Amino acid sequence: MRRLCRGDRGQLAIEFAGTVPLILLLVAAVWECVLIGYAFSLAGNAADEGARVGAVSGDAACATAAKKHVGGAWNMTSTCGAEGEVYKATVTLNLPILYPGLDIGVPIVGEGGSSKERE
16 A cells, blocks of 8 residues: 655645745835935936026026926925035935835935026
8 A cells, every 4th residue: 555645735835925925025125225226316316407407597496497307205305506606406305115205204315516507
């Protein structure tokens, strides 16, 4: 008679159930890194655009142009102003946690500058 060993039944299901949380945690960590990089890129681009427009049109136009390049969920603040012959814009976004809008208040700062235009 043949004797069947049934002691390993379900082992694959147990191993899969044990590794799924680790895989999901890794995916969340990678996604968070992507969001952080995107936030830095977004803040830098908004500051550059704000400085470019502000160099021609002034502070109010600078803030409007910077806000135009950032969505409302990013909790953006901006400061604009001339420093000598250079018009500078600083955009601050809050670090997102898993999606924009859910943040812990850690600032991500982007700075841009443009030479002032004379009329």
